[in-house]
Amino acid sequence: MAYASETRERLRREIETIREAGLFKEERFIHAPQGAEIEVEFPAGEAARPVINLCANNYLGLSSHPEVLAAAHAGLDRRGYGMSSVRFICGTQDIHRELETALTAFLGTEDTLLFPSCMDANAGVFEALFDDQDVLIADRLVHASIVDGMRLSKAMRDTYKHADMGHLEEKLAEHQDRRTRVIVTDGVFSMDGDVAPLDQIVALAERYDAMVFVDDSHSSGFMGATGRGTHEAKGVMGRIDIITTTLGKALGGASGGCVSGRAELVELCRQRARPYLFSNSVPPVIVAAALKVLELVGRTTERRDKLEENARYWRRLLTEAGFDLKAGESPIVPVMLYNAKLAQEVSRDLFAEGIYVVGFFFPVVAKGQARIRTQLSAAHEKHHLDRAIEAFAKVGSRHGVLGLGRDEIVARFGL
Amino acid sequence: MNELQKLVRDYVVREYLEEGDTRTIDLDTPLISGGIVDSFSMVSLKRFLEKKCALQIPDAEATPAAFDSVRSIVDLVARLGGKGPAG
Structure with a gap:
């Protein structure tokens, strides 16, 4: 037998090592559609209980919106369940073209190509467009999918300190010998919730003849006055060369992603990007629902406005309660605890109080930067946040972290 | 530390440690196994050494x-x- 008992034992030991290191991830089973209030079974086998969800990427509250569901049903009826093909064989329907056109208009770019996910878009884009004559210069906190995508490219790779424009400028000057320089950044950084200074990045790109790549997955749909993304928020619409983003967060939350930007770059992705070439089409039901999402987002800014208000309100509640927050202007609000064990205990106790949040620690964030990442949604009402802050204050008080800054928390709990 | 060791140490501090x-x-x-330098960021260190010490690192x-x-x-x-340091 090829799966020898030694192999099984070795893999079991590896799993045990993960468990012993406190890094074992367990799924929690949700017995409800995604929303502000959900029923969660955890640990597995326990009765599902109602909790307020503060950890979804459901920023606009559209994951279970009735009009989105109706559009998905209609898409299923009109265009079927699956395409049983990649795009370029027989997997492209009229609605795929329609969605790509709608995303191009929404993002203010020249063209768009759908991928099964933004992870796939990031995995394919760098290899398709750049080679060993080029250099990719990435912010050190970009998403893991970008890191993986950059690894797949033959281009030289370098990094700059997080959001440090002086350091980026040094790197741009240093790499003037390369054919193409590409600045690579997230729009909103997923773990810190801070916003890339795209206005300054674009200015540097123009001064040093570089292209700009932005992953706007945690921004599309709500950042900027009409929700187009970080480029709108920072006043650089039309000046970003490549945007990758997802339909799996604010824009409906199902799955699917895209590369959007300069026409030639998108066309080269259509010709070469392997996750596009070798993976099935985004299913019709998701395409139809995403078209409805873009229509809803274009109809009114009510949802992104409410999200902004919720984020402001939640930040204020946490600050008044005495928590140490990462500063920011996005609906990602990290509550800093620094110590990994403390973050795990606080998230566990919050769950017992009916609040669903997750503690993040190394290797997801840097060592000594453990936190609870809270995420707001337009689906949250004030009463959800008022109830959540009661639980946070109770648990924070129990652990003695209220009113403490970084140094005091580290002094008390260690790193 | 000799001059070259100091040069490398100072570069690592300046380039990789946050304020x-x-x-x-x-x-x-x-540096790498300790999470101070990631594999992407090694590029800048390699280029720095090549420039400062007038060599090619395969x-x-x-x-x-x-x-x-x-x-x-x-x-x-x-x-x-x-x-050694080329200035």
Whole structure:
């Protein structure tokens, strides 16, 4: 037998090592559609209980919106369940073209190509467009999918300190010998919730003849006055060369992603990007629902406005309660605890109080930067946040972290 | 520390430690396995050494193990016949 008992034992030991290191991830089973209030079974086998969800990427509250569901049903009826093909064989329907056109208009770019996910878009884009004559210069906190995508490219790779424009400028000057320089950044950084200074990045790109790549997955749909993304928020619409983003967060939350930007770059992705070439089409039901999402987002800014208000309100509640927050202007609000064990205990106790949040620690964030990442949604009402802050204050008080800054928390709990 | 060791140490501190990071870097501080330098960021260190020490570091030699401490980096430079700080 090829799966020898030694192999099984070795893999079991590896799993045990993960468990012993406190890094074992367990799924929690949700017995409800995604929303502000959900029923969660955890640990597995326990009765599902109602909790307020503060950890979804459901920023606009559209994951279970009735009009989105109706559009998905209609898409299923009109265009079927699956395409049983990649795009370029027989997997492209009229609605795929329609969605790509709608995303191009929404993002203010020249063209768009759908991928099964933004992870796939990031995995394919760098290899398709750049080679060993080029250099990719990435912010050190970009998403893991970008890191993986950059690894797949033959281009030289370098990094700059997080959001440090002086350091980026040094790197741009240093790499003037390369054919193409590409600045690579997230729009909103997923773990810190801070916003890339795209206005300054674009200015540097123009001064040093570089292209700009932005992953706007945690921004599309709500950042900027009409929700187009970080480029709108920072006043650089039309000046970003490549945007990758997802339909799996604010824009409906199902799955699917895209590369959007300069026409030639998108066309080269259509010709070469392997996750596009070798993976099935985004299913019709998701395409139809995403078209409805873009229509809803274009109809009114009510949802992104409410999200902004919720984020402001939640930040204020946490600050008044005495928590140490990462500063920011996005609906990602990290509550800093620094110590990994403390973050795990606080998230566990919050769950017992009916609040669903997750503690993040190394290797997801840097060592000594453990936190609870809270995420707001337009689906949250004030009463959800008022109830959540009661639980946070109770648990924070129990652990003695209220009113403490970084140094005091580290002094008390260690790193 | 000799001149080359100091040069490498100072570069690592300037290039990889964030403001407010009080960690000290000595000859044997693990840089890559210690999470101070990631594999992407090694590029800038390699280019810095090539420029400062007037040598070429073949990709096969630019391994995470070879770049894991100030000592191993300086050993690598010596092995490849680097000329020491070129100003």
